[in-house]
Amino acid sequence: MTEAETLCLAEEAATHWEGCAAPRLLSHRENAVFAVALPDGRRGVLRLHRRGYQSADAIRSELWWMQALAEAGVAVPCPEATRDGALLAHLEDGRVASVLSWVAGTPLSSGARPLEGGATAQLRRFAELGQAIGKLHVTTDRLTLPQGFSRPHWDIDGLLGPAPFWGRFWDHPAASEAEAILLQEARRFARERLSAYSAAGGDHGLIHADLMRENVLFDGPRAHLIDFDDCGFGFRLYDLGTALVPNLEEPGLDAIATGLLEGYATERGLNDADLAMLPVFVMMRTLASVGWTMPRLTPDDPRIRAYLNRAIRTSHAVMEGRPLFRTL
Numbered sequence: 001m002t003e004a005e006t007l008c009l010a011e012e013a014a015t016h017w018e019g020c021a022a023p024r025l026l027s028h029r030e031n032a033v034f035a036v037a038l039p040d041g042r043r044g045v046l047r048l049h050r051r052g053y054q055s056a057d058a059i060r061s062e063l064w065w066m067q068a069l070a071e072a073g074v075a076v077p078c079p080e081a082t083r084d085g086a087l088l089a090h091l092e093d094g095r096v097a098s099v100l101s102w103v104a105g106t107p108l109s110s111g112a113r114p115l116e117g118g119a120t121a122q123l124r125r126f127a128e129l130g131q132a133i134g135k136l137h138v139t140t141d142r143l144t145l146p147q148g149f150s151r152p153h154w155d156i157d158g159l160l161g162p163a164p165f166w167g168r169f170w171d172h173p174a175a176s177e178a179e180a181i182l183l184q185e186a187r188r189f190a191r192e193r194l195s196a197y198s199a200a201g202g203d204h205g206l207i208h209a210d211l212m213r214e215n216v217l218f219d220g221p222r223a224h225l226i227d228f229d230d231c232g233f234g235f236r237l238y239d240l241g242t243a244l245v246p247n248l249e250e251p252g253l254d255a256i257a258t259g260l261l262e263g264y265a266t267e268r269g270l271n272d273a274d275l276a277m278l279p280v281f282v283m284m285r286t287l288a289s290v291g292w293t294m295p296r297l298t299p300d301d302p303r304i305r306a307y308l309n310r311a312i313r314t315s316h317a318v319m320e321g322r323p324l325f326r327t328l
Contacts, residue, residue: 003028009048010034013097016082016089020044020099030229036099043102044080048095054229056088056096057150062228063087063098064146065206070101072139075132075224077101103224105217112246112306119252123259123328125223126243129216130263132223133208133239138267140206154209154234156198159284160191165232167291169311174304175290179312186287186315193280194235200273203236211243237274240264241281245289248282248310248324257325283318286311 001009003025010023010032019039023046026033032048049059063079064087070078077100079087089097108125109115115122152158158165170183198204208215210230217224240260247256261270289307297304317324 006032006048009091009093009095010046010097012091013046013048013089016084016097017044017080017099018083020046020080035102038080038099045077045100045102047098047100048091049097051095054152055150056090057148058152059096059098060088061149061151062231064149065140065143065151065231066100066228068143069136069139072142074135074139075103075222076136076228077103077226103217103219103226105219105224107214108216108218108223109213109246111213115247115250115252115256119255122250122252123255124221125218126256126259127263128218128221128223129211129243130240130260131266132216132225132263133211133243133260134264134267136208136225137203137205137236137239151206152230152232154207154232154238155204156191156194158232158234159238159288160187160194164288164291166288167294169287169291169294172290172294172304172308174299175308179308182312182315183287183290186283186311186319189315189319190280190284190287193277194284197235197273197277197280202277203268203274205233205236206231207234207236207239209234209238209242211239213246216243235281236268237278237281238285241278241283242285244278244282244325245285245310248314253325254328258328261327279318279324282324283311283314286314 014020014023014036020036022037023034026035030050034046036044036046038044066076067079069076080099082089091097152165170180170187208225208228208231215227217226243260244257247253250256290311293304293307
């Protein structure tokens, strides 16, 4: 679909919200995302949801969760209701659309660009992020989910089963024979560790599941969490592991990890078993990211090799018992 065709869809979608106008394309990745004008001089974000990724019920559940979190004071976007009071609009071509409140702020960073600031500044910023994640988890546990609430499961099978949610990473066509064997070994290792952790009562519930740098905005010192498109049921440590993955090559990784864990602990405690499992969750996210590339990136995209290399390095370290980071 061309950009012009996508804009036409966005203009159609905007008619479902009172006073919603002037869509301007911001990004077109999983969803097509537009900035829009809302009544009373407010700004919003209109999303045209990708076909075949999440069902209408799953998107409606995502929006319900964000609304409940925002009403409880968690720094997340809040859905805007349509003219008919619904959270979703159904378009003529079968797509669905939603509108969220605008979140002001600057992303933590983007892509592989190095983080700004020294270790002290990074520790402080990741402490804010850790606290925001902890508040997300604690607040969620106080909610009663509505009947029919439906989101994907980032559980053992969702991450490591025969058909993981983001794909069979060990079958990636760009992996060499030796790399494929290593990825299979990492899968078995992670499954054994995760099964034991789950049996011992590892913390499980609704998670964001995609806390990459671009999905954390700072407006002053406060961290805002955006883009809940991949949220679902999973281990809480997966959110912390995901937040660490883009920073594995950062010189200040120890300060980053320290801040993240200390901030999280102000809202929700971590025990020795959790801390011992965190590197495994970091590894699992690097593996899942390899699977994510298969249906989304062209074979010549340099991110494929970068993600494979990261997963191989991390898997070697974790399975050999070498620390990924040290807390200060």
